[in-house]
Amino acid sequence: MKNNKKFVKKIEFDKAATRLLSVFEKEHKKIKNFLINSYKGLPVSPEITEKFYNYFISHSVFSAATVANPSTSVITEFLYDGIEKLNLPSPIDRYFLCSKARRSIKARLQAIEEELPKIIEEYCKKGKVLIGNLGSGPGRDVIDVFSAHYKNTLDVKAIHVDKDRLALERGKRMAKVKGVDHLIEFVEGSFLKYKPTKKFDITLLIGILCPLEFKVCIAILKKVKKSLKKGGCLIAGNVSKKMLEEDPFTCHLMSLGNWKMVFKDENELKEIFKKAGYEWKRCFTDSYGFNIMGVGTPRFYF
């Protein structure tokens, strides 16, 4: 998290964090102290760190899932859709669900679902439109957009590429439920190696760059450019520094669970686009400004 160092964390606890800490007051005072001390950057013993870690992964589905695989779409799906309330969510999960950071991820989905149809419409003027949803998870964003706007046309289609077979199975179920399964192909594998038979008009890269350093982001954007048409459109998102500034305690909890982000501002994302050979067109954000989606077009070809 090299570029996060400049930011000086505000050592204060908002209402939600105070409520979470008060849950541990009686029975888990050591966990409360660990959370406060680790957040303040004070030393914590291996013994208490281990106690917390065990508690964290055995009492929170968010934590268990991110520790096992920080880039899993299981987490993004929880963030979009909440947790089934057969049992009340645990204190940590309740905290995550109510946090501003979580609400911003849900708002990111909403922002994409509002912007994507506008971009599709621009490309529809030229003919049929093919979307590549890379690292799609189930691909809820495209499924929702197709279901709302393109159910009755065959002119707009998508290919969802993900290395997680179960996420794709989930996407197939969602697409069927929403009546758009005939418009989407699901491909299992790495999008870095994927060569579509037809190039994409629009490529979506959402929830992929967030944990990655600049050089890796540039390399990924260069790779995906090969599957994008000349004049095509890349939409690539990243968590912004505003999330770290305005919800630092949630970011701290996330980092304890192996969920580490490289927060980037608009200029940094712009720089990544430029260095990877894209012309930066514009960007849009979720309503909290915690996620920036860059929009660009390839400048040159290999």
Ligand SMILES: C[S@@+](CC[C@H](N)C(=O)[O-])C[C@H]1O[C@@H](n2cnc3c(N)ncnc32)[C@H](O)[C@@H]1O
């Ligand atoms: C955080 S999830 C985001 C899912 C979805 N794009 C969204 O915004 O809801 C990241 C997804 O990217 C997938 N992924 C990461 N690297 C990948 C790669 N090289 N090839 C294919 N899938 C990848 C993961 O399996 C996971 O489903």
